[in-house]
Amino acid sequence: MAAPRETPPGPAAGRASVLRSRVGRRILVMFLLAAGLPVALAAFIGYQTLVSFLGEQAQRSLTRTTRDGGMQVLGRLLEAKSLLETWPPLVPAGAGADPAHPMLAGLSRVFRGARWVDDQGQVRWQVGEIASTAVPLSPPRPGDAAARLLLVPVAGAPAPRVMLRLAQPQGYWLADVHPAHLWGPLAETAAQAHWEVREPGGPVLDGLRRVAQPHPHEAVGRWTLFLGGEFGATDWEFEQHLPPVELEFAGLPLLRWAVQLGAVVLLIVVLLSLTQIRRTLVPLEALLDGTRRLARRERAEPVQVRSSDEFGELARSFNEMAGRIDAQFQSLEALGLIDRAIVSGHPLPEVLDQLLRQALLRTGAVAAVVVRLTGAGGPSSRSAGRPVLLQWRLRQAVDGDGGRAESVLGETERPRFEALEATMDWPPAGSVAMAWQTLLPDTGATHWWACPARWQASCQAVLLLGFMKPPGRRRRHEACDLRDRLAVALAAHEREQVLHWRAVHDDLTGLANRHGLNEQLDRCLEASTASALAVLFIDLDHFKDVNDSLGHEMGDRLLQQAAERLQAVVPREAVVARAGGDEFVIVLPQVDEGRAAALARQLCERLAVPFVCGGHEHVLGASIGVALAPQHGVDRATLLRHADMAMYQAKQGGRGRHALFAATMDEALSERSRLLADLRRAVVSDELVLHYQPRVDARDGCMRSAEALVRWQHPELGLLSPARFIALAEESDLIEAIGIWVMREACAQMARWQRQGLVLERVSVNVSPRQLVSGRLVGEVDRALADHGVAPDRLELEVTESLLVGDAKQACEQLEAVRRRGVLIALDDFGTGYSSLSTLRQLPVDVMKVDRAFVKDLGQDDSALAVTRTILTLARSLGKHTVAEGMETAEQADLLRELGCDEMQGFFFSRPLTPAQFEALPQFAGAALASIG
């Protein structure tokens, strides 16, 4: 293929390009070969035939002239013979003496010499010279021919002498034939040819001058002269050699003629072929150029081929195809622009406007309208569920602004739109004008075509196109393409909206999530620079218990109910969000402190109303912290943090209430966070220590066991009691790690004492309900006992009644498992809880500890004595071992002993002691402790 050229070829360029085109050259060469070869072949064959014919002719003529030459030589011989015959047999008198005798003159012209020899062999007469030495002078023998030619070689001569012997009645003639006379006829033509005369196989006879260098291709004419009859001699062979020049010259005109003819033929062929090639190539070039332009996606100019043959037909088809492809390119380009706008997330109105413009341009419509049927404006929109006349554009203002009314159509329009398949003349002619048409300016359309844009089987929208006359198939096809884009654009927009909605909303409650809260709070803060704004941080009280006791599903339902209650209470303009877990945040724009506090109170009351879930009532309540902008903060983070602090304060203050943020809270909370961080470090860096408080047998005052109590040796604050950090640990989940550490350390200490020979029956440690919730208690107990080689019955675990609030079943199962190993379980703070007797009865406990609240009033308050008695009686009736704690006086000890308590513990006997102090107790050896208080 020819290399692509940039300039489009005109007719002149088309002509010039005939020889530049490879195809053109190839065809031309083919034509030339097709015509030239036969001409050349014919010329060659003709020439050869002619040359051969002329050669034959020449040969024939040569043979003829050779024969003529031979015949002339024969004539000379005959002349010589007749001359001798006419000579008288006797030498005429005086003849020999007179050299001017006319006979002698004739004789000397023919012979070089002649001699008459008589019968006796006497030379009677001689004229001229005869080479007598070389001549056999023998007389003719009888029977010899009268005339005889003799060839007499002469030393040094180029040819033998030709002698003629003629017998006469009294003698004979011997004459030496003059070579000039004999070979004269041949010598006349010696300028063009040369002759050779010889006897067969003999030497050359003629003695004529020879061409020095014979021509290699000379022509030769041969003829044999019979001499046997007349002269009794051997035949002479005549050869005439002629150079070939004459023959070639004879063929030249023909050659010239043939060349000229061939040239004329070739010229005609070239002209004809060029004409034909041009007729083929010019349309081909035009088509090729058209194809290239099409490939370059340049605007398709029709290919100009003015002929009615196949090329004309091809050009017409090509133009048609190019037109279609061009239209498709443009369509694809337009669709590509729309696609790009969709993919790059351009705003929906922009995408729709682009689409409507293209609809007008590509379909020839005078009006293009989008009616949206689904998702129009989101669930809260006034148009929800009703068709919306979303956007339109008219041909008469294609470059101006389009219309974007978002006009909501009547509910009755929906079924009409939904029932649509792509239809022409919709609504049918003559029907009442549709409501949507009245919302548009005058479009001038006489026919409407509706294309329903479906997405996942639901009709999202309808693209309505108004025409002046019914559109053709191609235009309808274009409309369908645009309709598909419309479906995609709307679906993408909707998906975007859903994704955004999901990103800023909480799935469970439908409220704003933390991201949504951040967005909206920022927006409110921007809008309320001048006015006040309140942030309410709400945390449900003891919500975890609901989860633990009823499961997460119930917890979820309860969160939903709480969210509904919040929304029902707050004003319309408030933002309600779920910040996470059981935490909600309400942003109240334009409220003062009093209004915010009143609303917080109202919310507390509302949330304190029991929730009904799963057929049961649940009392929850909430703690609310209130922070106000601008006095408590002007940015989102500060306001939320301060509201959270206030909420914490409300929790600390007893829950079910609200608290307004105060600057001091910040201080307290900062300290709390510092302490929490220190505690986290303390657990891993051995800052915790155990002190042991002896427990004394009420009967004999001997120390039987001890309670391990944790202390924190803070590097800066000194030794801290559990009251300073256990609550913090409980809130932060550090309690489990602390509980495990306490149990392991107590076992380790027991093992050390054991190795020292110090005997203690049991050590008791406190177990947090959270240790039971985690489900790891049994494993940790096993590991602690095994690691330190302590018998299970030397360990006692103290639990509180609060374990029954959560998943009591799981807690009891774990305690039962521990108990089966021989470890004792003590119920701490017995009497302060609310457990029913039947529940208590089922608890897997061995020991019941009477709370110090009852013990401390013994001897001062009769009711305390009554309660303590009841508790001890109850415990005994259940078969439990009893321990009373908080013993501070001897009176209390006496009373408890009287009431039948098994063991006692308190300052009266001993404060909690370090291991070293504990080891130093003399009672460790079994003495009564009563005396050491």
Ligand SMILES: Nc1nc2c(ncn2[C@@H]2O[C@H](COP(=O)(O)OP(=O)(O)OP(=O)(O)O)[C@@H](O)[C@H]2O)c(=O)[nH]1
């Ligand atoms: N059902 C349910 N529970 C959740 C969800 N998100 C968090 N929680 C639980 O909600 C509880 C919130 O814990 P806290 O607020 O610390 O516990 P609380 O019992 O309310 O304690 P106070 O706030 O001190 O009264 C945790 O147990 C979480 O596991 C949720 O989406 N659904």
